Amino acid sequence: MSRTMVWTTLFAALFTLISLKSLHFFNFIKWSPVGWAEKWLIFGSKHEAPKWALLFVILLIAFGIFYLVSKLTVSISPAITAIVISVICAVALEWVIFSPTSLSEGVKSISIPFLSIIAVVSRFVTGTAVYEVKSSNND
16 A cells, blocks of 8 residues: 555545535535434434544545545546546436436435535546556666
């Protein structure tokens, strides 16, 4: 595990966490980023700090895996990889959250600011991973 991977995943997770909190605070998303924790009996307290901390750890692991997978896509442009992954992830996540009954209802429920944040973070992670692979091949 390289230092570049560690710093990239840390920054991506922190940026995503702050962005999700901002999107929720300003009502750009209709769901709570830590709303899933209410269904778990482990988090019975009303305090949200442990829920956000666990979300940070989950994002850290997810971006670490995404970074490693992105290193395998060196032959594909990082921009294309990031766009495809971000659209799939954002649509799938909001589809699971809202459980729409029709496709048109599902498309209407997608938050453009949320999709944009995921696209920016995906581009950052894929770009860094591909750059690291290409720079190590040139040495």
